[in-house]
Amino acid sequence: MKKKLPLFEAISILVGTIIGAGILGIPYVVAKAGFLTGLVVLTIISYTVIMINLFLGEIVLSTRVKHQLTGYAEKYLGKWGKYLMFGSVVFGFYGALLAYIIGEGQVLAALTGGSEVVYSLLFFVGASALVYIGLTIVQKFEFIMTLIILLIVIIITFWGFSSLNFSNLSQFDLSKLFIPYGVIFFAIGGTSAVPQLRLVLKGREKDIKKAILIGVSIPFIVYLIFTLIVVGITGMATTEIATIGLGQAVSKSMIIFGNIFAFFTMATSFLTLGLAIKSTYLYDLKVKHGLAWSMAMLVPLAVFLLGLHGFVKVIGTVGAIGGGFEGLLILAIYYKLKKKKTLERKPEYVLKYKPLLMMFLGLIFVGGIIYTLINL
16 A cells, blocks of 8 residues: 555645636536537547646656756746746736636625625735735645545535436537637646656656546546536526536525535635745745735736636636647647657656647647637
């Protein structure tokens, strides 16, 4: 059993990084596109994420010195790669923080009534204060939170199964393939965790491939079940925060249960990301604590105050544009790696280089970026 624990820990890290508040937005965009359309997109994006993570895993294992994403981009692509990767990561962080500010207002208003904007601002004041003092205990309990999310999805599945309307699950529309793209990409992306897997699996690096395959497959199954239940019950009445409409359709108890789940899911995600971006400015850019906190917190607040209040629109944009550029950069790094005659380190697994696959993945990222920019 002890031999299996590092692999279990590695899978847990990847699953914990992936599963979060993004789950709340998937049913809405899938309902808009049609459930079967959404199922196709979820499958394609999950495969894409698995391949990108496997490419990154091989990059990590082929490089002697350990880095984060920006470090690998600088090493293989130069300064321009570093700045583009840093920009895409920070864009993703800010967008996610903004989405959680918006989402918490909607959830609290659904629970108690009142103004969504006021609740969003109250949540921001409390959560940003915790980021300022550095409440790192949330990060330590991230795995437990993931287990709680999995448990709640199981409870919602059994609770809501009798209310399913299977006619809500039969729609397919090829022209709507890109509607759920950005939100699903936001929800299932987890590349930032891959470099960490090498540390956890030290001495057993060959298991990184297995950890990636299992670690992305679990969120795929969880998202599929959750989306099937929500869309099957609420159909075209599915709300941007899935648990709001689900509660309205099932019972008052579900309103309370589902939205408390949504509140804590987004709150922990906000704190984890807020602390991460503050630490980036604090330790990587060497700015003082107060300024690091201001740079981390005030940007999403300013965008919110300017009037951007669409939860799904924000996470869809972040997923398609931020995730798309990140994916393209990883493809570029992988291409550079494969062109090297000698490697710094012999990787524990090597994928066969397939130009057509690289082109296919690249077209997915570019297509998602272009579609999102056009529809902004």
